[in-house]
Amino acid sequence: MKILQLDKNHPLISEQLTAKGFVVEEDHSSTYDEVLEKIIDYQGIIIRSRIPLDKNFLTRASHLKFIARVGAGMENIDIETAENLGIKLINSPEGNRDSVAEHVVGMLLILMNRLFIASNEVKNGIWKREENRGDELLGKTFGIIGYGNMGKATAKRLSGFGVEVIFHDILPNLSDEFATQVSLEELQERAHILSLHIPLTDETHYLVDEEFISKMEKNFYFVNTARGKNLKTKALVQAIESGKVLGACLDVLEYEKSSFENLETSTSLSTKENQDLKYLLNSEKVIITPHIGGWTSQSKIKLAQFIVDKILYYS
Numbered sequence: 406m407k408i409l410q411l412d413k414n415h416p417l418i419s420e421q422l423t424a425k426g427f428v429v430e431e432d433h434s435s436t437y438d439e440v441l442e443k444i445i446d447y448q449g450i451i452i453r454s455r456i457p458l459d460k461n462f463l464t465r466a467s468h469l470k471f472i473a474r475v476g477a478g479m480e481n482i483d484i485e486t487a488e489n490l491g492i493k494l495i496n497s498p499e500g501n502r503d504s505v506a507e508h509v510v511g512m513l514l515i516l517m518n519r520l521f522i523a524s525n526e527v528k529n530g531i532w533k534r535e536e537n538r539g540d541e542l543l544g545k546t547f548g549i550i551g552y553g554n555m556g557k558a559t560a561k562r563l564s565g566f567g568v569e570v571i572f573h574d575i576l577p578n579l580s581d582e583f584a585t586q587v588s589l590e591e592l593q594e595r596a597h598i599l600s601l602h603i604p605l606t607d608e609t610h611y612l613v614d615e616e617f618i619s620k621m622e623k624n625f626y627f628v629n630t631a632r633g634k635n636l637k638t639k640a641l642v643q644a645i646e647s648g649k650v651l652g653a654c655l656d657v658l659e660y661e662k663s664s665f666e667n668l669e670t671s672t673s674l675s676t677k678e679n680q681d682l683k684y685l686l687n688s689e690k691v692i693i694t695p696h697i698g699g700w701t702s703q704s705k706i707k708l709a710q711f712i713v714d715k716i717l718y719y720s
Contacts, residue, residue: 408449415709498554500708501699506558508698512654543567548596551603560584605632630698633657652690656698
């Protein structure tokens with residue numbers, strides 16, 4: 406079986422699959438059209454997010470048996486077409502759930518306790534105590550939307566912080582020792598903190614918008630380590646300005662390129678979009694990281710190993 410790996414991943418993928426008799430070829434630079442010309446020669450594809458596997462691509466890949474996504478999200482794949490063509494879809498959300506969960510907690514602690522701001526002030530000779538008084542996690546209700554691998558790992562990490570964790574998910578009966586399942590309405594009524602752990606679909610695009618935020622009963626902290634377009638940036642900016650959102654931790658942005666490797670250029674954004682992005686970048690109430698929530702040294706190995714194990718299992 407010939408496999409085409411379209412993104413750079415941990416070398417264990419090629420090493421272990423080659424040892425099992427697979428032929429793994431690497432191509433990290435060809436364009437969509439260039440890959441399209443040769444895809445008929447391969448039975449498997451391993452990707453992250455560099456090239457969209459749309460209907461046109463998949464119908465040309467007539468020998469394809471599986472697509473393996475090193476990571477969780479599958480939005481760059483036309484899932485319906487793949488399933489109709491009998492192509493097995495594989496991903497590895499187990500690989501970076503721990504790093505995402507730690508990133509959520511880390512960002513919140515930094516934001517709520519003004520650690521980054523206070524540290525920079527001291528380094529610049531400024532010693533402020535009252536102005537840097539923090540806010541504790543203890544006693545708060547932490548609301549999670551999406552209780553899959555990432556949501557569960559986040560709830561588990563919070564178990565020692567004295568918070569009550571509740572969650573909403575489209576699947577029923579998911580409550581466990583770390584969190585209790587509630588309706589979306591109850592979550593919006595009770596949560597002091599909101600964290601997203603959902604895929605990007607038609608249903609979740611701009612899930613958190615002006616209407617959603619208006620239904621949150623309490624002023625709240627917002628965390629997004631899912632997908633940038635789960636959030637309407639304009640709505641967040643307005644909510645921070647009004648005080649409805651006390652602070653935001655964003656590992657993903659609406660303006661990321663589809664490959665997640667960079668932001669859209671300023672010339673491709675409207676004037677208002679540029680203003681909203683600049684507001685977030687300059688606000689002391691916002692922490693932004695470059696889509697690295699699942700990007701630890703350990704997760705790189707685990708993501709790759711889960712992919713190899715699943716390819717071997719299904720092949």
